[in-house]
Amino acid sequence: MKKESIKRQKYEQLVKLYHGDLFRYAYWLTHDKQVTEDLVQETFLRAWRALDQLADINAAKAWLITILRRENARRFERKQLTLVDIDDCVVLDEHCDIEAGLENKELTHALSMLSNDYKEPLMLQVIFGFSGDEIAQQLGLNKNTVMTRLFRAKKQLATLMTSGNTPQ
Amino acid sequence: MNIDFYQQAISDPHSQCPDFLAAMASDPQLQEVQQQQLAQELKLSALFGDAPTPSQTHLDAINAIGITDTQQKSWSVMNYLAIAASLVLCVVSLKYIDISPTGYNQKLVSHALNHAAHGHSYAGVTNTHPSLTNVNVQLASYGVSLESGDDLIWNKDCDFEGITSAHLVFQDKKAKINVYVVPDSYEFSQIERIFNDDRYQGTIKKVSNNYLIIIAPKGHDLAPVSGRINRQLEWQI
Numbered sequence: 293m294k295k296e297s298i299k300r301q302k303y304e305q306l307v308k309l310y311h312g313d314l315f316r317y318a319y320w321l322t323h324d325k326q327v328t329e330d331l332v333q334e335t336f337l338r339a340w341r342a343l344d345q346l347a348d349i350n351a352a353k354a355w356l357i358t359i360l361r362r363e364n365a366r367r368f369e370r371k372q373l374t375l376v377d378i379d380d381c382v383v384l385d386e387h388c389d390i391e392a393g394l395e396n397k398e399l400t401h402a403l404s405m406l407s408n409d410y411k412e413p414l415m416l417q418v419i420f421g422f423s424g425d426e427i428a429q430q431l432g433l434n435k436n437t438v439m440t441r442l443f444r445a446k447k448q449l450a451t452l453m454t455s456g457n458t459p460q
Numbered sequence: 461m462n463i464d465f466y467q468q469a470i471s472d473p474h475s476q477c478p479d480f481l482a483a484m485a486s487d488p489q490l491q492e493v494q495q496q497q498l499a500q501e502l503k504l505s506a507l508f509g510d511a512p513t514p515s516q517t518h519l520d521a522i523n524a525i526g527i528t529d530t531q532q533k534s535w536s537v538m539n540y541l542a543i544a545a546s547l548v549l550c551v552v553s554l555k556y557i558d559i560s561p562t563g564y565n566q567k568l569v570s571h572a573l574n575h576a577a578h579g580h581s582y583a584g585v586t587n588t589h590p591s592l593t594n595v596n597v598q599l600a601s602y603g604v605s606l607e608s609g610d611d612l613i614w615n616k617d618c619d620f621e622g623i624t625s626a627h628l629v630f631q632d633k634k635a636k637i638n639v640y641v642v643p644d645s646y647e648f649s650q651i652e653r654i655f656n657d658d659r660y661q662g663t664i665k666k667v668s669n670n671y672l673i674i675i676a677p678k679g680h681d682l683a684p685v686s687g688r689i690n691r692q693l694e695w696q697i
Contacts, residue, residue: 320508329517336522337596340600
């Protein structure tokens, strides 16, 4: 009973600390609220089942992101194209209209032009504050590659925001 | 300006590398690049934070994960009440279910057959399109997960001889297949056998700490659907 109680406390701590960041990260991966909720739920479900394997609570953030990224990859293995409801399109248009009025419109646009290879390390750095080594471990790349991608991502963002050109 | 430090100021403006910090201290241009990047990071951070608010259903589901396990294992007044309720249900069941002297297993399969017949009017009458994630939240407390929810049309937790059990309904061609996951709370005299009554047939087997019961209408080819469902279920050993 005590062991279960400790496990439960550990789980609640993970939810409290990382749910928000995982949700934001998942949303930027999926761009769909429902899929984001499913993805984050599945991540925490798998985390709960494997919680005994998490020896160091300080490693929890990277561990949860690894689970989430695997789940996201599995989503693509399981599911093919999904039809989008027409009502959702209207909501998206409204969302875009609102964004159009915001100061960061250019940045949003520039970010959407980045390839995932550049966007993903950038997200891991900005949302989670990961170092180059941690991002490299997470993405299965070497650190130099990660640093190069971060450099190019930021340079492309700057170029896109000033010229509005598509990145090469 | 040293090109390496310039690149570092852009790719990793938070770097605490001593050489980088020393270069920063002596180079105002480098400091300016770093400051621009930190400002850019703040904007990006705000942008990435621009996600919708999670629904209450989602938050409840996250908080519910594992809670059934913990509650089942904590010994409290609720457990005594649950046992008392179970005993009452058992007594009621004894009145209504035909029990052969072969032991609890017979009661369990009889209950499964009766449950399938009773649920005929509501369980799986319409496809409720259960979310695979929500189903797996439900199944987590039984130590099992479902790989694909393609044929699943209905799910609920049911009282099964006083034991909270998972009840899933799958659509197989024109037949509805009832699947029960019953926690192993009693000793059963016989397992892994086929049983039937005048309307339904089924199989029961012990998997992990549960009994998996699959019920199909009589005359329906049970073997392939049973095999398919077994392959879709992933048990935590």
